[in-house]
Amino acid sequence: MSNRREFLKKAGAVTAGAAAVATTLAAPAVKAQNKTIKWRMQTYAGGPLADHVVKPAIDAFNKAANGEMVIELFVGDQLVPTGELFQAMQNGTIDAVQSDDDSMNSPTAVRQFGGYFPFASRYSLDVPVLFNQYGLNEIWDAEYSKVGVKHISAGSWDPCHFNTKDPINSLADLKGKRVFTFPTAGKFLERFGVVPVTLPWEDIEVAVQTGELDGIAWSGITEDYTVGWADVTNYFLTNNISGAWIGSFFANQDRYNALPEHLKTLLNLAMDSSHYYRQHWYWGGEAKLRVHGTKLKLTSIPDNEWAQVESEARKFWEEIAATGPVARKVVDIFKQYNADMDKAGRPYRYS
Numbered sequence: 466m467s468n469r470r471e472f473l474k475k476a477g478a479v480t481a482g483a484a485a486v487a488t489t490l491a492a493p494a495v496k497a498q499n500k501t502i503k504w505r506m507q508t509y510a511g512g513p514l515a516d517h518v519v520k521p522a523i524d525a526f527n528k529a530a531n532g533e534m535v536i537e538l539f540v541g542d543q544l545v546p547t548g549e550l551f552q553a554m555q556n557g558t559i560d561a562v563q564s565d566d567d568s569m570n571s572p573t574a575v576r577q578f579g580g581y582f583p584f585a586s587r588y589s590l591d592v593p594v595l596f597n598q599y600g601l602n603e604i605w606d607a608e609y610s611k612v613g614v615k616h617i618s619a620g621s622w623d624p625c626h627f628n629t630k631d632p633i634n635s636l637a638d639l640k641g642k643r644v645f646t647f648p649t650a651g652k653f654l655e656r657f658g659v660v661p662v663t664l665p666w667e668d669i670e671v672a673v674q675t676g677e678l679d680g681i682a683w684s685g686i687t688e689d690y691t692v693g694w695a696d697v698t699n700y701f702l703t704n705n706i707s708g709a710w711i712g713s714f715f716a717n718q719d720r721y722n723a724l725p726e727h728l729k730t731l732l733n734l735a736m737d738s739s740h741y742y743r744q745h746w747y748w749g750g751e752a753k754l755r756v757h758g759t760k761l762k763l764t765s766i767p768d769n770e771w772a773q774v775e776s777e778a779r780k781f782w783e784e785i786a787a788t789g790p791v792a793r794k795v796v797d798i799f800k801q802y803n804a805d806m807d808k809a810g811r812p813y814r815y816s
Contacts, residue, residue, distance in 0.1 A: 499532075501532055501533065501534065501535055502533065502534040502535070502724070502728070503534070503535050503536075503537065504534070504535070504536045504537070504560035504561055504716075504720065505536075505537050505539065505544070505559045505560050505561075506519075506523065506536050506537070506538050506539065506559065506560060506561040506562065506563065507538075507539040507540070507541075507543060507544050507545065507550060507553075507559050507561075507562055507563075508538065508539070508540060508541060508562075508563040508564070509541050509547050509550070509563060509564040509565065509568055509569070509666070509712070510540060510541050510563070510666075511540055511541045511666050511667055511692060512540045513691055513692050513693070514688060514691055514692050515538070515540045515541070517691065517742070517743070517746055518563070518622065518739070518743060519538065519563050519739055520538060521738075521739070521742060522735045522736065522738050522739035522742070523536050523538045523735065525735055525738060526731060526732065526735035529731055529735075530728065530731060533728065534724075534728050536560075536561070539559075541665075541666045541667070542665050542666060542667065544558075544559060545558065545559070546665065547564065547568050547569060547665075547666065548568070548569065548570050549569075549570070550562045550564050550568075550569035550570075551569040551570055551571050551572065551614070551715075552570070554614060554715060554716070554717050555612060555613050555614055555717065557717050557719070557720070559717075560716060560717050560720045561617075561714065561715060561716040561717070561720075562714070562715045562716075563712065563713070563714050563715075564579075564712060564713070564715070565579035565580035565647070565710065565711060565712045565713070566578065566579025566580070566711075566713070567579045567580040567647050567648050567649050568580060568647060568648070572612060573608040573609060573611070573612060574608055574788075574789055574791035574792055575604060575605055575608050575791065575792075575795060576649075577648075577649040577785055577792070578649075578711065578795055579711050579712065579713070580647040580648070580649060580650060580710060580711060580712075581625040581646075581647050581649070581650040581706060581707040581710055581711075582649060582650075582707065582711070582799075583649075583650065583653045583706050583707060583778040583781055583782075584706065584707060584708075584775055584778040584779075585707060585711070585799045585803075586621070586707060586708040586709045586711075587708040587803075587806070587814065588708050588709065589621040589622075589623075589624075589708065589709040589743075589744055589747060589748060590621070590744070591621070591708060591709060591802070591806070592619065592620060592621035592709050592711055593619075593620060593621065593740065594802070595798065595799075595802055596618075596619045599798050599801070599802050600798055601619070601795065601798060602616075602618075602619070604791065604794065604795060605619065605713070608791065609715065609718075610718070613717070613718045613719070614715050614716070614717065614718055615715060615716045615717070615718045615721040615722075616713060616715055617713070617714040617715060617716060617721075617732065617733065617736055618713065618714055618733065618736045618737065618740065619711060619712065619713040620712060620713070620736075620739065620740030620743060621709035621710065621711065621712075621740070621743065621744065622684075622709060622710035622711075622712055622743055622747065623684050623685030623687055623688060623709065623710060623743075623747040623751065624685045624705040624707060624708050624709055624710075624751070625646075625650060625682055625683070625684070625685070625705050625706050625707040625710065626682070626684070626685055626686065626701060626702055626703070626704070626705045627639075627644070627680055627681070627682045627701070627702040627704075628680060628681050628684075628686070628689045628694055628695065628698040628700065628701050628702070628761060629642065629644075629679060629680030629681075629698055629699070629700050629702070630673065630679055630680060630697075630698055630699055630700075631679065631680075631699070631700065632699075632700045632762070632764045633700065633702045633764055633766065634764050634765070634766065635766055635767075635770060636657055636766060636770055636771075636773065636774070639654070639657045639658055639659050640657070640658030640659075641658055641660065642658070642659055642660065642679040642680055643660045643662050643677070643678050643679045643680075644659050644660065644661060644662060644678065644679060644680050644681060644682050645661075645662050645663070645664060645669050645672070645678055645680075645681045645682070645683055646659075646661050646662075646681070646682040646683055647683065648661075648663070650682060650706060650707070651663075653706070653777075653778065653781050654682065654706070656777055656781075657774065657777075659682075662677070662678055664677075664678075669681060669683075669694065670692075670693050670694060670696075670697050673694070673697040673698060674697050680698060681694055681698065682706070684710075685705075685747060685750075685751045686701055686750070686751055686754045686755060686758065686761065687746070687747050687750035687751055687754060689701065689754075689760075689761065690750075690754055690758060690760065695758070695760040695761050696760065698761065699761065699762060700761060700762050700763075700764050701755075701761040701762070701763055701764070702763075702764055702765065702766065703755075703763055703764070703765045704765060704766045704771050704774075706774065706778070714736045714739075782796050782799065782800070783796070
């Protein structure tokens with residue numbers, strides 16, 4: 466029995482030592498496998514707006530990723546100017562972006578359709594239907610794959626209205642107004658005498674106060690209140706040039722491809738949650754603030770006069786379509802979709 470106890474003690478010590486050696490040898494591989502993937506994402510939105518349009522989704526992703534991956538979020542112009550977002554993502558300076566194609570200077574044939582393409586949509590639900598049921602997802606995926614970027618998903622934001630220092634009651638009132646807006650929207654609005662102005666997002670409020678800007682055509686009324694623009698302008702025009710902003714989540718293609726499949730799935734779910742949040746946040750907010758908001762007085766341009774703007778938009782579509790086959794295909798989808806909605810009638814279209 467004495468010999469047996471001694472044997473077992475020695476055997477235990479050997480086993481423990483072997484296990485320790487095995488653990489030590491295996492440690493580097495285990496550590497490598499458990500290394501946290503870190504991404505940097507920059508949004509187009511400034512701080513107060515980012516708290517709604519992206520931060521909840523990124524916070525949820527980081528929590529659900531459980532240490533396997535962390536996305537560090539940066540707000541508009543924090544790391545690079547918004548106009549350089551695409552280039553920074555493409556070369557890997559940042560890993561992912563939330564923006565519209567137009568603002569980030571996308572070098573693709575779909576650039577002008579991001580943001581506010583005039584009258585492409587009437588309601589926020591038009592955007593996900595266009596992408597998921599009418600073929601825009603496939604077009605965006607193909608165009609971004611050519612330039613080393615992954616188009617993760619597109620969603621809708623708020624409609625495009627004017628908030629201004631002076632009242633707008635007719636098209637004539639738009640003439641000469643210096644307005645902060647998106648590149649393609651600005652190009653269209655020039656037809657009505659608007660002077661588009663490009664400035665960093667964080668400078669807009671001060672530019673209105675100093676008189677550098679007469680107004681803003683960058684959002685709906687929810688954002689006007691959220692980011693402080695309702696504090697420096699006096700009027701909100703109920704007519705809009707688009708029913709919803711088209712924005713997307715993008716990632717550097719190599720960084721996205723390197724993710725394990727379950728993290729790709731989790732990322733897509735987080736992006737979808739962001740799209741869903743904006744649907745109800747904007748839809749409810751736009752109505753509530755028109756009715757209960759106290760900072761902006763509502764004005765309107767008569768329907769028969771505003772019809773001129775809608776008619777001019779169709780001419781603008783054809784000019785854009787003439788720039789190339791991809792643009793032609795996208796414009797044709799917009800035309801088909803809007804024709805279908807018109808024929809479907811209520812509640813899809815009321816006029």
